[in-house]
Amino acid sequence: MQAFVTHRGVVAVLDRENIDTDQIIPKQHLKRIERTGFGAFLFSDWRYFPDGSPRPDFVLNQEHGRRASILVAGKNFGCGSSREHAAWALMDFGFRAVIAPSFADIFRNNSGNNGLLVIELPEERVQMLAQRGRKSGYELKIDLENQTIRDDIGFKIDFAIDPSRRSRLLQGLDEIGLTLMHEADIAKFEQRRSLSSHAPRRG
């Protein structure tokens, strides 16, 4: 997994609530068996006309949007389907972080497992960032080590993050590796369960 320590990048704003994973990566693109190459399909129903040509009014088709790496969006971002393709598509396009007032649980986990940093900020702070981010080329610097976000014109805010997620992101650590360090615990649990009257039984 790609580590996240600090990142400076251009902001793109999607000022909508409840952006679901069906919008982030529509279903017609879920049939591939690879993890890569989904960036081309990110937000594809919003980004392209049915004939495949780009919609000029969509932020990711604008000059600053094409090079954006920090997405600012409305609350409950990533709701709906569990498709990890949503996190893959955002990363593959070039996004390293999403800032919103809240995130759906599964999307949050999927992002953490792929090195995509999701940051929750109070609604009015997100609104302020959205307002500034509409100016083309607005940049933010995110420092995960110190849990701060800054811009070049005096904005600074601290953010909270689950400490275990933070440390895995900082080190780019694969969760499976960590869990396998508990192999003895897992084996012991299985052994104990096999003797328990509460263990599931199959006919």
Add this chain to the structure above:
Amino acid sequence: MQTAKTLFEKVWDAHVVAKREGEPALLYIDLHLVHEVTSPQAFESLRLAGRKVRRPDLTFATVDHNIPTTSDERFHIKDQIAAQQIATLRSNCQSTGIPLFDVGSGRQGIVHVIGPELGLTQPGMTVVCGDSHTSTHGALGALAFGVGTSEVEHVLATQCVAQHEPRSMRIAVSGSLPQGTCAKDLALEIIRQIGTDGGTGYVLEYAGDAVRALTMEQRMTLCNMSIECGARAGMIAPDDTTFAYLKGRRYAPGADAWDTAVSYWRSLATDSDAKFDNEVAMDGSRLEPIVTWGTNPGMSAPVTARIPKPDSARTASERAAILAALDYMGLRPGTAIEDISIECVFIGSCTNGRLEDLRAAASVLRGYKIHSAVTLLVVPGSEAVKRAAEAEGLHRIFTEAGAQWREPGCSMCLGMNPDILAPKQRCASTSNRNFEGRQGREGRTHLVSPALAAASAVAGHFIDVRGWHYKEA
């Protein structure tokens, strides 16, 4: 004295493998369900890391998401990318020893339909699947939740997930549901009341007289929609309804183990003095048939109501969301829902593709023809559901009414197979999501119950099924 626990806490505590300082707990998984769309990358990474599937005996696979629903095409998929995804699942199952309920096996179906139907899902279990509607299995008193592909890989490798303990919320529904309403209406009403993120971070427990009175399949519908209010999972305490449903199913405990299992399952119910982090109370006897009008499952109204006016919004962003939704849906504020014409009706999905759902739709359709402008697709949730429905003659009621009786799969719920809406086509759907483009680009989805969907197919527009004239056989 032991502290009082909720159903969720009992199941959670029984599965904690390791509590780790500053880290999420490791939770053991009893049942891992796998399908073609969210698993190929997990198997591939596992292979690249030189890791093995730890418990193929606790893992079961099927094909559901992109499988065509016509009898010839399901064995000869024309979409080559979809065909490769299914071929990949077959080869992954073969090389790892994971049982696969393949097309034509007699057991294939939507993963959340076949789990309970085969008795694989049991009370007190932990169940995961790379699919958000895994919450369905909570109807049996299991702790069941959807995970992403990295977590699928994690479970394949370790049989555990790393999870912070969610908070708990009880939704108590009193009274009894009025005639003409069902669990689907209740689920939509709950989402409308608590919001599409009202359940985020929580495991829900549905309780109260109205929930206790639900059949097993209705409970599955209710738990299925838990994810649509953002909840991690939804659960219902196992009771005699649960045990009667499970008894004799293929993978349910056999006669020798049955009594022991039931006595454990009975002990799982929430203790009377257990505390929840949040409580919601509703009066089920006031429930009305619900129709969604917008682009998320919380945007809904009783069938007798009108499309809301944007000025009724509480915030500027909610107003913007209503305007965007009405624009996408091609609807005007103030329109009576019963005045909205439909062109397509979809009956099926992991929400409403079970035998009782098909019976409810068939009883409405018996003796009627669907409206000439409407296409009605009926897609059973599994091969077993299809067999049972045909044994009762339901398929004849559907086809005589003018419906298409299809083969099992997820079908038009998400349109990964050829069953999709045309742009701007309006659909009454018994599925779970009315997101933009969900059933096809620019398609317009209205979520409803099976009975209301069937009645609307006849009328050609939404109609209050409470006034339906049922014809005898």
